[in-house]
Amino acid sequence: MSRCIFILFLLTISAFLFLSCSTQSSDEVVIYTSVDQVFAEPILKDLQQETGITVKAVFDTEETKSTGVLNRLIAEAANPQCDVFWSGDPVRANVLKQKGISEPYQSKVAEGIPAYFIDHDKHWTGFSSRARVLIYNKNLVPSDKIPSSLLDLTKEEYKGKVAIANPLFGTTSFHIAAIFSALGDEKAKKWLSDLKANNVIIATSNGDVKKRVSNGEIWCGLTDTDDANEAIKEGAPVGIVFLGQSDIGALIIPNTVSLIKNSPNGVNAKKAIDYLISKETQLKLAKSCAQMPLSKGVEVPQGVFSLDKVKAMQVNYDQTSKKLEEIQNYLKEWVENNS
Amino acid sequence: MKRTYLIVLSLIFIALAILPLLSLLFGSLFRECTINLDNYIGLIQGRTLQLLLQSILIGVAVCFLSTILGLGFGFLLIKSHLPNKALFKVLLLIPLLLPSYITAVAWVDFFVFLGISSAWIYSRVTAIFVLTLIYTPLAVLIFSAALQNINAGLEGAALLITNYRKVFFTIILPLIKPAVFSSLLLIFILSISEFSVPAFLSVDVLTTDIFIQFSAFYNYNVAIAQSSLLILLCVIGLIIERKLLADTPFLTVTGKSHHSRLAPVPQATYVPLALAIGYVLFSIIIPLAVLIAQSLAGGRENFYKALSYLWVELGQSLLFAITGAAIIAFVGFSFAYLKARRSYGWIDFMLMLTFAIPSVVAGIALINYYNTPFSNFIYATPAIIFIAYLMRFVLVAERILNNRLIQLPQSLEHAASICGAGNYLTLRKITLPLMSEALMGAFIISFIFCIGELGTIIMVYPPGTALLPIKIFTIMANAPQSLTSAMCLIVLLFTTSVLGGILGLWQLIKRARFMVYDGS
Numbered sequence: 001m002s003r004c005i006f007i008l009f010l011l012t013i014s015a016f017l018f019l020s021c022s023t024q025s026s027d028e029v030v031i032y033t034s035v036d037q038v039f040a041e042p043i044l045k046d047l048q049q050e051t052g053i054t055v056k057a058v059f060d061t062e063e064t065k066s067t068g069v070l071n072r073l074i075a076e077a078a079n080p081q082c083d084v085f086w087s088g089d090p091v092r093a094n095v096l097k098q099k100g101i102s103e104p105y106q107s108k109v110a111e112g113i114p115a116y117f118i119d120h121d122k123h124w125t126g127f128s129s130r131a132r133v134l135i136y137n138k139n140l141v142p143s144d145k146i147p148s149s150l151l152d153l154t155k156e157e158y159k160g161k162v163a164i165a166n167p168l169f170g171t172t173s174f175h176i177a178a179i180f181s182a183l184g185d186e187k188a189k190k191w192l193s194d195l196k197a198n199n200v201i202i203a204t205s206n207g208d209v210k211k212r213v214s215n216g217e218i219w220c221g222l223t224d225t226d227d228a229n230e231a232i233k234e235g236a237p238v239g240i241v242f243l244g245q246s247d248i249g250a251l252i253i254p255n256t257v258s259l260i261k262n263s264p265n266g267v268n269a270k271k272a273i274d275y276l277i278s279k280e281t282q283l284k285l286a287k288s289c290a291q292m293p294l295s296k297g298v299e300v301p302q303g304v305f306s307l308d309k310v311k312a313m314q315v316n317y318d319q320t321s322k323k324l325e326e327i328q329n330y331l332k333e334w335v336e337n338n339s
Numbered sequence: 340m341k342r343t344y345l346i347v348l349s350l351i352f353i354a355l356a357i358l359p360l361l362s363l364l365f366g367s368l369f370r371e372c373t374i375n376l377d378n379y380i381g382l383i384q385g386r387t388l389q390l391l392l393q394s395i396l397i398g399v400a401v402c403f404l405s406t407i408l409g410l411g412f413g414f415l416l417i418k419s420h421l422p423n424k425a426l427f428k429v430l431l432l433i434p435l436l437l438p439s440y441i442t443a444v445a446w447v448d449f450f451v452f453l454g455i456s457s458a459w460i461y462s463r464v465t466a467i468f469v470l471t472l473i474y475t476p477l478a479v480l481i482f483s484a485a486l487q488n489i490n491a492g493l494e495g496a497a498l499l500i501t502n503y504r505k506v507f508f509t510i511i512l513p514l515i516k517p518a519v520f521s522s523l524l525l526i527f528i529l530s531i532s533e534f535s536v537p538a539f540l541s542v543d544v545l546t547t548d549i550f551i552q553f554s555a556f557y558n559y560n561v562a563i564a565q566s567s568l569l570i571l572l573c574v575i576g577l578i579i580e581r582k583l584l585a586d587t588p589f590l591t592v593t594g595k596s597h598h599s600r601l602a603p604v605p606q607a608t609y610v611p612l613a614l615a616i617g618y619v620l621f622s623i624i625i626p627l628a629v630l631i632a633q634s635l636a637g638g639r640e641n642f643y644k645a646l647s648y649l650w651v652e653l654g655q656s657l658l659f660a661i662t663g664a665a666i667i668a669f670v671g672f673s674f675a676y677l678k679a680r681r682s683y684g685w686i687d688f689m690l691m692l693t694f695a696i697p698s699v700v701a702g703i704a705l706i707n708y709y710n711t712p713f714s715n716f717i718y719a720t721p722a723i724i725f726i727a728y729l730m731r732f733v734l735v736a737e738r739i740l741n742n743r744l745i746q747l748p749q750s751l752e753h754a755a756s757i758c759g760a761g762n763y764l765t766l767r768k769i770t771l772p773l774m775s776e777a778l779m780g781a782f783i784i785s786f787i788f789c790i791g792e793l794g795t796i797i798m799v800y801p802p803g804t805a806l807l808p809i810k811i812f813t814i815m816a817n818a819p820q821s822l823t824s825a826m827c828l829i830v831l832l833f834t835t836s837v838l839g840g841i842l843g844l845w846q847l848i849k850r851a852r853f854m855v856y857d858g859s
Contacts, residue, residue: 030802031802032802036818037813037814037818038814038818056801056802056803057802057803058800058802059809059813060813061793061797061809061812061813061815067553067554067555068554068699068797068798070554071553071554071557071699071702071703071798072702072706072798072799074557075702075703075706075707075710075798076706076710078710078711079710079711079712079715081710081718081719081802082802095557099557168551168555169554169555173555201457202541204538204539204541211820215451217451217457230819233819234819234820234821328555328556332551332555336386336543
């Protein structure tokens with residue numbers, strides 16, 4: 001018996017050594033992304049196929065509110081392992097910029113993208129975008145009661161029937177910061193207080209909002225266009241509304257790509273960024289997850305919203321990121337008092 | 340085992356797994372090169388203490404409920420006339436094989452289907468309920484091993500003068516006291532360190548606040564200070580356990596002559612069978628039925644798609660988990676030996692530090708420590724994954740093996756020594772064969788934990804490495820529910836088959852060994 005155990009142990013140690021001796025290819029690029037793997041992975045596979053560069057990716061999880069990769073980047077700052085960070089929103093890209101983890105890169109491919117979606121110091125470049133929308137259950141919400149403005153959500157008729165994801169994380173946090181910028185602190189705080197008084201439900205994520213609306217637990221909720229689009233693809237009885245078309249507009253959230261400072265594969269990193277912000281990639285993302293292309297001249301597939309037809313909230317992404325930092329303690333208290 | 344070898348192994352473990360955590364904790368005491376205790380002083384505020392209390396409440400409830408259920412089902416498996424015990428042994432492990440987050444999602448979907456109100460679903464009670472179901476298999480494993488090891492002669496002697504009920508409370512229960520405390524302590528620690536279930540159910544506990552500090556505020560020092568509260572709680576638990584176990588008489592098994600004795604209850608099998616089926620239905624069939632219903636909604640091609648996503652990961656994860664479990668069982672045995680035979684009590688405190696720390700903090704500690712140009716050969720390779728496994732789970736293996744070691748009479752080793760056997764020969768011929776069941780138990784539980792580990796691994800896995808839990812959780816965001824459920828079912832089927840294969844092989848080896856004994 002003990003001989004069996006000894007042999008088993010030797011075998012495992014051999015496996016350990018074999019696994020540990022993995023070689024690193026010189027022609028590779030390491031990409032960390034907080035974009036959902038189902039959408040990001042096909043793009044990265046195409047990048048590998050079309051450029052010949054081996055792509056090694058690290059994806060994020062819904063469970064960690066897509067912040068695991070960012071925490072990893074911060075912790076690795078002293079000895080970066082990553083070359084490119086592809087984020088689903090500008091908040092995380094701005095965190096990297098503020099912490100000195102990213103470096104400027106001006107891609108020629110970015111020429112077709114409006115300057116509005118590019119960091120003024122060139123630390124990140126925006127490409128395809130999502131928008132914040134209201135998703136509602138068609139079986140529960142009468143057609144004459146579909147909300148059209150954020151302010152509608154505080155009305156008595158929606159009491160206990162509206163959900164938002166935890167405003168401390170992800171696109172919801174950025175949305176709330178943008179609302180603070182657009183309405184001013186006082187009005188925004190009143191709106192949040194009214195929401196609380198109206199028994200708003202705090203879901204764990206935008207995906208959770210989508211799920212609760214889809215299965216009829218609640219009437220409606222705030223989420224992102226890709227989540228809403230997924231619900232429609234799954235055949236859920238839901239509708240989408242771009243809120244604020246007659247007032248502050250809907251928040252547009254671009255994907256962003258950042259070059260990591262002192263990245264181990266700098267040349268390949270720039271090639272990868274050029275590929276990610278290209279019109280071809282934006283078209284692929286429009287087809288796979290209804291993301292709105294930002295470059296002029298990209299054909300918008302049927303069923304995908306076009307930026308030209310949506311009234312966008314006027315946002316300075318840099319200032320909104322700073323506003324988010326400013327209101328985080330307030331938001332934490334708001335969440336705690338709400339739970 | 341030689342003392343020098345054990346000391347060297349301990350030093351290696353300290354260098355690999357303890358120093359990363361200590362350096363992180365030590366660093367949190369400083370701000371701009373001067374000592375700053377603000378983060379620790381800040382812990383004594385109402386909100387943190389309230390969360391701590393909430394964590395303790397949930398932890399205590401879950402550990403007591405799981406331990407009681409685990410003892411009951413351990414008894415059914417070992418001492419009752421339950422038919423098809425082997426099948427139930429594997430079935431009872433299933434809740435441990437499903438990621439806790441997925442189990443929580445499945446139960447919530449089931450409750451929504453039943454029309455239960457959200458206020459009830461997203462509550463502390465549901466968190467306790469789900470966590471109890473998740474951790475009961477661990478208690479079952481611990482109690483099965485302990486009950487199996489009881490010397491049947493002791494029960495037999497006691498039964499000559501009294502009834503079985505009295506034997507249970509005066510003989511059996513005191514004999515498995517170490518298992519009771521191991522179960523309580525391990526499940527308490529696992530429950531208070533759990534993040535995904537309370538977060539999904541919107542129950543605020545200390546780990547959810549630690550997560551907010553990490554992920555919303557990027558305030559690592561506050562998060563680390565809060566984590567130290569969890570460690571403190573575990574150390575208190577350990578001290579209480581030691582006090583309660585101090586006067587326990589560890590009666591022992593006597594080698595190969597012992598066989599587990601069934602309880603002299605009526606032969607009718609329907610009572611234990613009904614209990615076992617009832618529990619299996621409740622804890623396994625319901626979440627599984629939810630997953631099956633969800634995955635079937637996506638059609639048959641959904642399963643092909645899920646399999647295509649997981650194909651590479653299945654093989655790699657298996658290799659990683661088997662290797663990790665073997666290393667953990669080996670190191671766990673060495674530490675158990677140090678503790679049981681050399682009375683090195685500090686081992687417990689050392690291992691507790693690595694086990695109690697929240698997974699994300701452990702990940703940050705590993706990055707800070709290993710991510711340097713000099714140690715890239717560890718950080719940028721799968722070696723970092725094995726260190727993470729070892730760090731997270733060696734305590735569980737050490738506990739299971741220690742429980743067995745203290746039941747073995749040292750007189751057997753002394754007898755071998757008197758006959759001239761050296762340390763190695765005694766270990767090979769006496770200790771290891773008597774420990775084989777417990778070693779296999781430690782290997783199995785380590786395998787289950789390794790194959791499902793996510794929290795720390797997600798922070799450190801080398802880019803391009805393919806592991807099952809990472810794949811499922813990264814695909815989960817925005818993938819249709821049917822696809823996620825299909826992936827979980829495939830992983831469950833795969834892991835159960837592997838476990839069944841390992842246990843079957845183990846039975847064959849054991850049978851072959853017994854045949855040799857019978858013939859000799």
